[in-house]
Amino acid sequence: AQSVSQHNHHVILSEAASLELGCNYSYGGTVNLFWYVQYPGQHLQLLLKYFSGDPLVKGIKGFEAEFIKSKFSFNLRKPSVQWSDTAEYFCAVNRDDKIIFGKGTRLHILP
Amino acid sequence: DTEVTQTPKHLVMGMTNKKSLKCEQHMGHRAMYWYKQKAKKPPELMFVYSYEKLSINESVPSRFSPECPNSSLLNLHLHALQPEDSALYLCASSLEAVTSYEQYFGPGTRLTVT
Numbered sequence: 463a464q465s466v467s468q469h470n471h472h473v474i475l476s477e478a479a480s481l482e483l484g485c486n487y488s489y490g491g492t493v494n495l496f497w498y499v500q501y502p503g504q505h506l507q508l509l510l511k512y513f514s515g516d517p518l519v520k521g522i523k524g525f526e527a528e529f530i531k532s533k534f535s536f537n538l539r540k541p542s543v544q545w546s547d548t549a550e551y552f553c554a555v556n557r558d559d560k561i562i563f564g565k566g567t568r569l570h571i572l573p
Numbered sequence: 574d575t576e577v578t579q580t581p582k583h584l585v586m587g588m589t590n591k592k593s594l595k596c597e598q599h600m601g602h603r604a605m606y607w608y609k610q611k612a613k614k615p616p617e618l619m620f621v622y623s624y625e626k627l628s629i630n631e632s633v634p635s636r637f638s639p640e641c642p643n644s645s646l647l648n649l650h651l652h653a654l655q656p657e658d659s660a661l662y663l664c665a666s667s668l669e670a671v672t673s674y675e676q677y678f679g680p681g682t683r684l685t686v687t
Binding site for chain 2: 496498504505506507508511552556559560561562563564565566568
């Protein structure tokens, strides 16, 4: 079945640690890829997106993601996390005019 | 203005009630969406409106009835809901209902069905 998989359901890190959240999708052909973030009590916000071009995309708040077509992956990275990065992170694929979300990764940063 | 607004923020309704959720955007977007999000789960698409016409219905039960009165407004009419329909209902919009445009989400309406 076509899907979006996020490998880590719950990640706990200390401040200043590096972050990498995995995302794989199983759709063939052209896809548009997103990472959304949902801070506690807030609405979904777009962190970054990949449509075409440079596979390394930079988003807000120091986040970046790399699209690796051969691996069907779109992993999210941040070199040094902050306590304020505590949130739920969703990888998503936009295909056939629909956004399909992964199950999400709950990130908890220890101060 | 890059905001999608939703009212009410919270709604508690009985199984025999009729209520409506409202969503509004003034970004000139021509596509609007309803999603349902259960606790600790990702949003699930319910409906897509493109140019004020329903283009996608993800097999949603008829007790949920969407309406798009104009390009800025999207309503979700609720009738005879079940307790399992309790969830966060999210509205989103995008410039067009095609894959190349990102969606902007509202804060949601937290619905409790008693």
